[in-house]
Amino acid sequence: MLIQPGPLLSKINSPDDLKKLKQEQLVQMCDELRQFIVDNVSVYGGHFGASLGVVELTVAIHYVFNTPKDQLVWDVGHQAYGHKILTGRKDQFHTNRLYQGISGFPKRKESIYDTFGVGHSSTSISAALGMAIANQYKKEDRQHIAVIGDGAMTGGLAFEGMNHAGDTDANMLIILNDNCMSIDPNVGALKDYLTDVTTSHTYNKVRDDVWQLLSKFSHFGKSAQEVISKVEHSMKSLLLKQSNLFESLNLRYFGPVDGHDVHHLTHVLNDLKSIPGPKILHCVTTKGKGYRPAEEGNATQWHAPGKFDKVTGEVFKKVPTSPQPPKYQDVFGHTLVELAEANDKIMGVTPAMPSGSSMNIMMKAMPERAFDVGIAEQHAVTFSAGLATQGLMPFCNIYSTFMQRAYDQVIHDVCIQDLPVNFCLDRAGFAGADGPTHHGAYDIAYMRCIPNMIVAAPMNESELRNLMYTAQLPREGSAFTIRYPRGQGVMPEWRTAMEKIAIGTGRKISDGEDVAMLTLGPMGNYAITAKQKLAEEGINPAHYDMRFVKPLDEELLHDIFRNYKRIITVEDGCIQGGFGSAVLEFMADNGYSAHIQRLGIPDAIIEHGTQEELHAFCGFDPKAIAQAVKHMLGVESVSSQK
Numbered sequence: 001m002l003i004q005p006g007p008l009l010s011k012i013n014s015p016d017d018l019k020k021l022k023q024e025q026l027v028q029m030c031d032e033l034r035q036f037i038v039d040n041v042s043v044y045g046g047h048f049g050a051s052l053g054v055v056e057l058t059v060a061i062h063y064v065f066n067t068p069k070d071q072l073v074w075d076v077g078h079q080a081y082g083h084k085i086l087t088g089r090k091d092q093f094h095t096n097r098l099y100q101g102i103s104g105f106p107k108r109k110e111s112i113y114d115t116f117g118v119g120h121s122s123t124s125i126s127a128a129l130g131m132a133i134a135n136q137y138k139k140e141d142r143q144h145i146a147v148i149g150d151g152a153m154t155g156g157l158a159f160e161g162m163n164h165a166g167d168t169d170a171n172m173l174i175i176l177n178d179n180c181m182s183i184d185p186n187v188g189a190l191k192d193y194l195t196d197v198t199t200s201h202t203y204n205k206v207r208d209d210v211w212q213l214l215s216k217f218s219h220f221g222k223s224a225q226e227v228i229s230k231v232e233h234s235m236k237s238l239l240l241k242q243s244n245l246f247e248s249l250n251l252r253y254f255g256p257v258d259g260h261d262v263h264h265l266t267h268v269l270n271d272l273k274s275i276p277g278p279k280i281l282h283c284v285t286t287k288g289k290g291y292r293p294a295e296e297g298n299a300t301q302w303h304a305p306g307k308f309d310k311v312t313g314e315v316f317k318k319v320p321t322s323p324q325p326p327k328y329q330d331v332f333g334h335t336l337v338e339l340a341e342a343n344d345k346i347m348g349v350t351p352a353m354p355s356g357s358s359m360n361i362m363m364k365a366m367p368e369r370a371f372d373v374g375i376a377e378q379h380a381v382t383f384s385a386g387l388a389t390q391g392l393m394p395f396c397n398i399y400s401t402f403m404q405r406a407y408d409q410v411i412h413d414v415c416i417q418d419l420p421v422n423f424c425l426d427r428a429g430f431a432g433a434d435g436p437t438h439h440g441a442y443d444i445a446y447m448r449c450i451p452n453m454i455v456a457a458p459m460n461e462s463e464l465r466n467l468m469y470t471a472q473l474p475r476e477g478s479a480f481t482i483r484y485p486r487g488q489g490v491m492p493e494w495r496t497a498m499e500k501i502a503i504g505t506g507r508k509i510s511d512g513e514d515v516a517m518l519t520l521g522p523m524g525n526y527a528i529t530a531k532q533k534l535a536e537e538g539i540n541p542a543h544y545d546m547r548f549v550k551p552l553d554e555e556l557l558h559d560i561f562r563n564y565k566r567i568i569t570v571e572d573g574c575i576q577g578g579f580g581s582a583v584l585e586f587m588a589d590n591g592y593s594a595h596i597q598r599l600g601i602p603d604a605i606i607e608h609g610t611q612e613e614l615h616a617f618c619g620f621d622p623k624a625i626a627q628a629v630k631h632m633l634g635v636e637s638v639s640s641q642k
Contacts, residue, residue: 002094003039006032013088015062015113026063026262030055034290036090037081042310046097046104046433049288049302051081053179053259054147057283058082060265061145061175064273068112070143071135073128075152077105077118077437078304079177087113097433099609105437119437120405121375122155124148125174129161129278132170143273144170149177149285151352154374165278166250173272174251174280177259179287246280255282260289300355323492328484329426331461331494332468333358336395337365339472339498345393346472349373351380357397357426377402381409381421388419393472400425400440400483407446410479415452418477423447424468428457428483428521429572430601430615435608440483441601444520445577447481448550454480454503455550457521461494463547469498483521485572487611490525504551512542515629516564520546520579523570523620530625541568541629549579552586561592566632570620571600597628 004010008025009032012018021029034055041048059082061072067087074080084102085093088111095101106114116127128146135142152158153176165172246253252275257268265283272279287302288294293313294302301315308315340346340362348370354360362370373380377398384394398406403425414421431438447455458464464484471480509524510531517527524545531543544560546553560567569580580598587594599620606614615621619628630636 003036003043005036005090008032009036009085009090012086013090015067015086018059018062018086021063023263023266026059026266030059030262031290033059033082033085036085036093038291038310040093040096041081041305042308044094044096044098045304045306047078047081047304048291049294049299050076050079050149050179052291052294053285053287053289054079054149054177055082055290056260056262056265057147057175057177057285058086060262060269061147062086064266064269065143065145068115070145071115071128071131072113073116073124073131073144073146074106074118075124075146075148075158076121079147079149080106080118083113084111087111097435097608099613100607103435103608104433105435117437119434120402121152122148122157124152125158125161125165128172128174129165129168129170132172133168136170142171144172145175146172147175147177149175149179151375154352154376156376156378162246162249162251162280169277171276172278173269174278176255176280176282177285178256178282179285250278252277252279253282254279256284257281259283259285325489325492326461326494327358327487328461328464328489329356329358329486330361331464331489332397332424332426332484333361334495335465335468335498337362339468340366340369343393343472345391347371347384347387347392347394349380349384349387349394349396351375351377351398351402353397353399353402353426356399357424359397377406378409381406382413384421385409385413385417385419388414388421389417393420393422395422395424395468395471397424397426399431399438400428400443401431401438403443404446410447411450414479415450418452419479420475420477421479422468422471423479423481425481425483427486429485430606430611431486432611432614433608436605439601439606440485441574441606443481443483444549444571444573444579445581448582449577450479452478453550454478454548455483456481456548457483459519459522459524459545459547461489461491462496463501464489465494465496465498466501467547470501470503473500485522485611489522501547504548504553506544506546506548506553506556508556509543509545512540514564515541515566515568515632516560517541517543517568517570517625517629518546518560518579518583519543519570520549521572523572526615526620526622527570527625529622530629533622533626534629537630537635539629539633539635546579549582552582554586557583557586558590561587561590561594565594567594567596568625568628568632569596569598569600570625571598572615572620573600574603575600576603595632597632599625599628 008029034052037051089102092102097104103110106118108114108117124146128144132144244253286295287299305315336348348359348362350357350359351373352375354363354372359370380396384396387394425443428440428443447453456467458467467482519527527543569583571579575598578600601618
């Protein structure tokens, strides 16, 4: 079912079309754009609240600025649905986040209007500054706009970018979309500071006078502008009874303004176009604006609710007919509390993902022992290292893709100091519709190469509990990484008794002949399915769940290589440098010779789709595993899966 846009939106295929509208038509344009997003996401799913909150801002930016010549950089790309719709992708928007459809985030290969690819947060200021400096060097007259929000200002990279920008005369505008939310509510001192600014009645009363003064004198030359800037800064500091954070970084601060008043926004943006140098506009918005259930309900739920009834606001959930396995993240959350109740040294840490990681379970049960540190992965890792120096046992839960942002801290602050920090990497492997910026493809490779690091992956919920139990036991040093995928496990009855696993030990799942399948993590369940299908044709490969990629179970591998000359490794991570590579290294180091085929994520950027679609595309779903076994045996490929 294709969603039909409203009468104004139906004629908009580019920002040039938008500019043909009269100023008084912009409110209707915003209403139609917001409704188009609601209609599409309710039917096809996707992110929701963030894009609704910036509808007016999106329309105003494209109405005022000359995009794509003027370069617009989005931060936290799920704000950009309206941007995509206005820049020629309206007719394809129903394919958003679907396999082989358009991306849910800005993507350079998708449109010239997407000036910078976005998936992780806090990148827009640095990227826009780089563009501004480059165009200044090339003597090109362009505007540069960075829209940062949804909690991204709490990321350290944003402050690094502002610090540099304030030391330049780059022509750039930072727009802070302040909605007090990321996916969960924002935390920290910056949130409190912005709240103080937005609620200062005295400051807000005189800000328009300051702006009018600036606009009148901005064309009088540099000396006049410097005088006005000093007066403006003094007034802001006096009225707020504190130094303005952004002014302290030498950024001209304007705001706060109502981010839902499209007429005022267009006037403000037109004024700011003529003011040179780096500046910041503080817009106050409401996440989910214009859709009452999202505005008044659970903002975290409405971040990406899935399909829903747009009239009633009822989110459609499949009603299971039998007990279902839990999500791995929930097994982590409940197990962590269970362990913490018995071990008072356990602490929980997550960077801005308490709901997504289920750290919120411990935060509710033990608020003094579980911390959301904001979008600050580097800080999360070093903070955890600090806890470990004092004899505590931190469980630092970070999505695999976001851990990449803290790699330096893992090496320098944890592993070089040989501290016993436990890293629980959620969303390892393919993340699904969020696509390549969110796939956890590389953690096996980038973690196993670091000294003083243990790397393991559970095949099911029981093994996750056992690995967590093992990780919280006293040990001399060594960080411990446990990786697990997004989504459901395989065990409806998952609350098994926990037991210690000897570090670096795998296990034989089943005997077999001719071929040995070596799996890491949940891919072992695929191998079980593949073996069941192969049994119908009289083929019986052996299956080993290796559990640890570092240290490898060398005793088990010696036994495997002595008995099998055909080996298949299966992992939901990158093939280069991953689990299969570790097995090849073992074979070479120990003088064995065998035919090894590695199945996993190839050396390519894999786009978005369901996990099942992407596993099949990359050739390591059950069907592909069975085909690999048959190919290795010289038998015709499996023709079908019943």
